[in-house]
Amino acid sequence: MIKRMISGLLAASSLICFPSVSLAAFPDKPITIVVPFGPGAGSDAVTRFLSERSSKVLGVDIYIDYKDGASGAIAAGDVKRSPRDGYRLILNSNSGAAANVYLFKSLNYDPVADFTPITGLTRNPLVLAIKPDIPAKNLEEFIKYAKENTGKLNYGVGNSSSMANAALFMSKAGFEATQVGYKALPAALIDLLGGRLDFLFCDPFAVKDHVKAGKLRALGVTSTARLKSMPDVPPIADVILGYELVGWIAAFAPAGTPSEIISVLNKAFVETLKQKESDDYLEGLGMQVFPTTPEEMGIFQKDQIKLWSEVLEKAGVPRN
Amino acid sequence: MIKSGQDFLAGLLFLAMGVFILITGWDLPVGTARRMLQGYFPSLVAWLLCLVGAILSVKGVITPGAPVPRFAIRSMLPLIAVVAFGLLLRPAGLAGAVTVLIFISSFGLSFRFLDALALSIFMIIFIWLVFVKGLGLPLHLWPGL
Amino acid sequence: MDLFNNLVMGFSTAATASNLMYCFIGVTLGTLIGVLPGIGPSATLAMLLPMTFGLPATTSLIMLAGIFYGAQYGGSTTAILVNLPGEASSAVTTLDGYQMARQGRGGVALGVSAIGSFFGGTIATIFVALFAPFLASVALSFGPAEYFSLMIFGLIGAVVLASGSILKAIGMILFGLVTGLVGTDVQTNALRFTFGFDDLFDGMDVVVVAMGIFAFSEIAMNLDISEQRERFLSKVKGLYPTWQEIKQVLAPCTRGTIIGTILGVLPGGGPLLASFSAYTIEKKIAMEPGRFGHGAIEGVAAPETANNAAAQTSFIPLLTLGIPTSGAMALMLGAMILQGISPGPLVMTNVPDLFWGMIASMWIGNGMLLILNLPLIGMWVKLLTVPYRLLFPAILAFCCIGLISFDNNTFDVFLGAAFGLLGYIMVKLGCEPTPFLLGFILGPMMEENLRRALVMSRGDATVFFTRPISAVFILLAAGLLISVILPSVQARRKEAFSG
Numbered sequence A: 001m002i003k004r005m006i007s008g009l010l011a012a013s014s015l016i017c018f019p020s021v022s023l024a025a026f027p028d029k030p031i032t033i034v035v036p037f038g039p040g041a042g043s044d045a046v047t048r049f050l051s052e053r054s055s056k057v058l059g060v061d062i063y064i065d066y067k068d069g070a071s072g073a074i075a076a077g078d079v080k081r082s083p084r085d086g087y088r089l090i091l092n093s094n095s096g097a098a099a100n101v102y103l104f105k106s107l108n109y110d111p112v113a114d115f116t117p118i119t120g121l122t123r124n125p126l127v128l129a130i131k132p133d134i135p136a137k138n139l140e141e142f143i144k145y146a147k148e149n150t151g152k153l154n155y156g157v158g159n160s161s162s163m164a165n166a167a168l169f170m171s172k173a174g175f176e177a178t179q180v181g182y183k184a185l186p187a188a189l190i191d192l193l194g195g196r197l198d199f200l201f202c203d204p205f206a207v208k209d210h211v212k213a214g215k216l217r218a219l220g221v222t223s224t225a226r227l228k229s230m231p232d233v234p235p236i237a238d239v240i241l242g243y244e245l246v247g248w249i250a251a252f253a254p255a256g257t258p259s260e261i262i263s264v265l266n267k268a269f270v271e272t273l274k275q276k277e278s279d280d281y282l283e284g285l286g287m288q289v290f291p292t293t294p295e296e297m298g299i300f301q302k303d304q305i306k307l308w309s310e311v312l313e314k315a316g317v318p319r320n
Numbered sequence B: 001m002i003k004s005g006q007d008f009l010a011g012l013l014f015l016a017m018g019v020f021i022l023i024t025g026w027d028l029p030v031g032t033a034r035r036m037l038q039g040y041f042p043s044l045v046a047w048l049l050c051l052v053g054a055i056l057s058v059k060g061v062i063t064p065g066a067p068v069p070r071f072a073i074r075s076m077l078p079l080i081a082v083v084a085f086g087l088l089l090r091p092a093g094l095a096g097a098v099t100v101l102i103f104i105s106s107f108g109l110s111f112r113f114l115d116a117l118a119l120s121i122f123m124i125i126f127i128w129l130v131f132v133k134g135l136g137l138p139l140h141l142w143p144g145l
Numbered sequence C: 001m002d003l004f005n006n007l008v009m010g011f012s013t014a015a016t017a018s019n020l021m022y023c024f025i026g027v028t029l030g031t032l033i034g035v036l037p038g039i040g041p042s043a044t045l046a047m048l049l050p051m052t053f054g055l056p057a058t059t060s061l062i063m064l065a066g067i068f069y070g071a072q073y074g075g076s077t078t079a080i081l082v083n084l085p086g087e088a089s090s091a092v093t094t095l096d097g098y099q100m101a102r103q104g105r106g107g108v109a110l111g112v113s114a115i116g117s118f119f120g121g122t123i124a125t126i127f128v129a130l131f132a133p134f135l136a137s138v139a140l141s142f143g144p145a146e147y148f149s150l151m152i153f154g155l156i157g158a159v160v161l162a163s164g165s166i167l168k169a170i171g172m173i174l175f176g177l178v179t180g181l182v183g184t185d186v187q188t189n190a191l192r193f194t195f196g197f198d199d200l201f202d203g204m205d206v207v208v209v210a211m212g213i214f215a216f217s218e219i220a221m222n223l224d225i226s227e228q229r230e231r232f233l234s235k236v237k238g239l240y241p242t243w244q245e246i247k248q249v250l251a252p253c254t255r256g257t258i259i260g261t262i263l264g265v266l267p268g269g270g271p272l273l274a275s276f277s278a279y280t281i282e283k284k285i286a287m288e289p290g291r292f293g294h295g296a297i298e299g300v301a302a303p304e305t306a307n308n309a310a311a312q313t314s315f316i317p318l319l320t321l322g323i324p325t326s327g328a329m330a331l332m333l334g335a336m337i338l339q340g341i342s343p344g345p346l347v348m349t350n351v352p353d354l355f356w357g358m359i360a361s362m363w364i365g366n367g368m369l370l371i372l373n374l375p376l377i378g379m380w381v382k383l384l385t386v387p388y389r390l391l392f393p394a395i396l397a398f399c400c401i402g403l404i405s406f407d408n409n410t411f412d413v414f415l416g417a418a419f420g421l422l423g424y425i426m427v428k429l430g431c432e433p434t435p436f437l438l439g440f441i442l443g444p445m446m447e448e449n450l451r452r453a454l455v456m457s458r459g460d461a462t463v464f465f466t467r468p469i470s471a472v473f474i475l476l477a478a479g480l481l482i483s484v485i486l487p488s489v490q491a492r493r494k495e496a497f498s499g
Helices: A003-017 A042-057 A070-080 A095-103 A138-146 A158-175 A186-191 A204-212 A259-274 A277-283 A296-314 B006-024 B039-061 B072-108 B111-133 C003-016 C017-035 C041-052 C057-082 C093-102 C106-141 C144-161 C166-180 C205-222 C243-263 C269-285 C296-311 C315-321 C326-336 C352-384 C386-408 C411-429 C434-454 C468-498
Strands: A031-035 A062-066 A088-093 A113-123 A127-130 A153-157 A178-181 A201-204 A219-222 A247-254
Touching: A003 C326, A031 A042, A042 A062, A042 A088, A042 A113, A042 A259, A042 A277, A062 A127, A070 A088, A070 A095, A070 A113, A070 A247, A088 A095, A088 A113, A088 A204, A088 B111, A095 A158, A095 A247, A095 A296, A113 A259, A113 A296, A113 C411, A127 A204, A127 C057, A138 A158, A138 A219, A138 C017, A153 A186, A153 C352, A158 A201, A158 A296, A178 C434, A186 A201, A186 C057, A186 C106, A186 C315, A201 A204, A204 A219, A247 A259, A247 A296, A259 A277, A259 A296, A296 C326, B006 C411, B039 C166, B039 C434, B072 B111, B072 C057, B072 C205, B072 C386, B072 C411, B111 C386, C003 C017, C003 C106, C017 C057, C017 C352, C041 C057, C041 C326, C057 C093, C057 C106, C057 C296, C057 C326, C057 C352, C093 C106, C093 C296, C106 C243, C106 C296, C106 C315, C144 C269, C144 C434, C144 C468, C166 C434, C205 C386, C205 C434, C243 C269, C269 C296, C269 C434, C269 C468, C296 C315, C315 C326, C315 C352, C315 C411, C386 C411, C411 C434
Parallel strands: A031 A062, A031 A088, A153 A178, A153 A201
Antiparallel strands: A088 A247, A113 A247, A127 A201, A127 A219
């Protein structure tokens, strides 16, 4: 929606936001980061925060260009055609850079061939939340309960991450439940709080305070590490060995960008991620910092494309 | 004889729309009440639309009412103007598209050349200031600029 | 007196010079955006969100909230002046508001709408302050079954608000329902009725459809000389509502406020359902329902009050549960997250100055809107005295730019023209566009909730009758249906007997 108008205004506002001193060599002019979502989306906080901080490390301004729509294809198509000079980058997620390979039969970009990975930025685990009147205090008890009531429970899905996690979880735990579809997770959260859904894989920041207030119970997190914002919630992998299906955000440049430029960018982003403030801020939002080398990110991305395709196919999601 | 052409036509239009949805949505899987698929609700509504259309056209045949309305060609001018605007905006720029829009539509009601010209200039300036300068809408004023 | 202390805290937060200034900027921008066709509050919030990062959290939320409810004021202006609903929730205002403008009472309609909006906005804010947690539990008690039944009620209400043939109104609702289904199916992710157009994957936007069937088709009708209709009276009868008129709308405004306050907390169609229901109820209880659709002042007052009340209470799920119920609220949620506020049930205890400051600012903002809008009425009414041969091409140009600004896509312009043609044909055939629009908006929501309800109940349709709230709406719907059908059946009997 009116993305171009936004970017116009944004360029103006970013100029005021982070002034900086320019250096010789790369980078010597502002960098633009294209993001496949609109302002105010959950991932926007990450983008804002990291661009502001890495702009200080790099010594140039970083603008954000919001290009939402078409499941990320608009943003990816834009950066794919951009000059290979490191001044126009894309932040892409497990949807745009992995799951879309499965979800769309004809994608106007190739997430691997058209882009060079710079680094991972964040991993965004989901939390398995259940309604509190289910008599299960922990994950083992819940799995036992779900198996006894197989086919009777309802769960909500609001995006590909929540759908894929529910499918993976049920197949590994060995029970069946009925899927109820929503446009987005908030609507599903209403039905979970209202007691009409039994469980839901949801963003930690959205459920955290409800758990604290006793309105929901959080049983497990989809990453292998615990969340600092919800330290009482154990990884699902503690019960189901090897369970790990986590969304992520990573930075990419157009394919063919010189490796010296990639390494400058990688160094700056990684340095930003390793600052204590970054860790605190992102953990507060229920995310985990995810610094990698470009090579590690490339390997990780290929693994993820395989993983998400398998899980989504198993979940019965149709390809368009 | 048809006693109300207006009702009869309206009924036929609903009926045609219902049939159109049924035909174009024929290959959408319907599913069951327990797990409705993408074809269930559209076909349900389409059947209802056919029913309402059929009743309305029968009503038009047997009960008296308004006759078939006369459609005025002149009324199409504003819509033609809008389509022309859409076609011209990219190739001709904002100025050209707005001018054509205003001239075509002005023919609909006591056309005066100078008025239409003055209005075009006023609107171009206004839109340029508010939407392009103020709101940052990425439109170019002249062709190719 | 906890509430008293909280309100003192709220007002001391909201009444600082900078908060007052940003509140004013917010409501002014909101009004402007509401008047411009195409650009709605969500788009404006999205645009301005990045600019608020530098501001303190409370200040930025006060300004963004001001844009949101300010746009509700502005949206009704175009609905009254040129039959163009700026927001879906002001579509019903066109029914009587535009008729009033044609009769030279545009100033009165705008005045009543501004006063009603102020009334609804301020009273609903009191409810937010007093009963936010209770109203939040109302939102939670609405599941798919309840929502579906409410929509059935709403659609039957749409039959009531049509002033012509019942059968045609039902046909238009069904037509709207199927049109609303174009796009990607939420449950299965499959495409429906897109006919190969990429631009239809996300469905058609309600603003585009409304512009076509309301504004474009109205202009087409006005050029149709066979219609013999008055376009606009250049003579303006009264600029502001008289005391008599204000007394006349007091009761409708009160009813509108209650309906808006309750329905506003519901996800999705809250403000829209509120304005439609308020109108339906006024028409049902009126002594002479025949006046409605021909410039009844209650037909402007009730829905305008209701949608503004709903705009205020739609903040409740966000502030008390951390759950956004519309696109605009999702952006407010984004603003909170960016400011480092964790949205959820603890906002009221963790950041009380933000919660109460926002509530106090809503009072202040509604007051500013009233003061801002009343003097503008004179200017708007002047605009109507411009000869129609100059006015309508200008309206068309604004609409076209509005359609472009929407997604920077000419496809929306062609779509708007197509709906203009459809609207013209339908009006000529005696079918009204309002039931179509209501069906268009409610269609996808209705389908979603129907499917969800039946999935949850494993295909058992009795849930609609066994769940109490749902059963109440079904009963109300049945009662409404009978009250619609009976008079027309009786009338026909009379005809048969006398003829």
